[in-house]
Structures are given as C-alpha cells and as structure tokens.
Amino acid sequence: MLLNKGQTELEILQNRFTSYISAAIQRRRNDYIRQVLRYRQTEVEVERIFKEQSTAAESDIWEELPLLMCIENNQLLCALNAITEREREIFFQSIRWKKF
Structure with a gap:
C-alpha cells in the first residue's frame, strides 16, 4: 500500500479531491437530514391543523342541529x-x- 504524504502534485490533487468529495457528502447528508426534519415538522403541523378544523367543524355541526x-x-x-x-x-x- 502506498502512503500519500501530500508531497507530489498528484498526491496534492488526490488530497484536494478527497477533501472535496468528503465535504460534498457531508453537505448532502446535512441537506437530507434538514429535509426529513422539515417534512416531519410539516406533517405534524398538518395533523394539528386537521384536528383543529375537524373539531371546529364538528362543534359547528352540533351547534346547528x-x-x-x-x-x-x-x-x-x-x-x-x-x-x-x-x-x-x-x-x-x-x-x-x-x-x-
């Protein structure tokens, strides 16, 4: 196995590329986590709004009967x-x- 000491131009380029790929993967992972959290938060909000509206609609119906x-x-x-x-x-x- 060859060691990359970062001394030659090819090793420097390989280190930069590895760093770029690592940063890109980390950004994509963070974006995915944010997306999942936004989705879950939206889902909870939609459920809360639906419960409030259905409860309000139900009481409106009861009041009109x-x-x-x-x-x-x-x-x-x-x-x-x-x-x-x-x-x-x-x-x-x-x-x-x-x-x-």
Whole structure:
C-alpha cells in the first residue's frame, strides 16, 4: 500500500479531491437530514391543523342541529319528548350542556 504524504502534485490533487468529495457528502447528508426534519415538522403541523378544523367543524355541526337531535342518551331523549315544550325550555336553560 502506498502512503500519500501530500508531497507530489498528484498526491496534492488526490488530497484536494478527497477533501472535496468528503465535504460534498457531508453537505448532502446535512441537506437530507434538514429535509426529513422539515417534512416531519410539516406533517405534524398538518395533523394539528386537521384536528383543529375537524373539531371546529364538528362543534359547528352540533351547534346547528336542533337541540333534541344532539341528545345521544335515548332515555333522556324519551323523557324530554314526554314533557311539554315549556318544561324542555326550562330544563335546557337550567343546565349547561354541550353534548348528551
């Protein structure tokens, strides 16, 4: 095996080329890592935005539905259907509700 002492013109050229290739590989590696990190960050942001929008859209839908259609508890729904409209108004005004 020949040792490269960097003394001849060919050895100097080989050392420069090796240095150039090493730097190019390191830059490409760093670019790749940055690209992966940007992609992951973008993916997380998209998921966060999607969750916020779907949650907002879901609550908008619930707010637009008639009150009795928002109730998921069948026993409560039957009981509310059995009382008068005025009694239902009093019931709903006396509690704070989001979703039954």
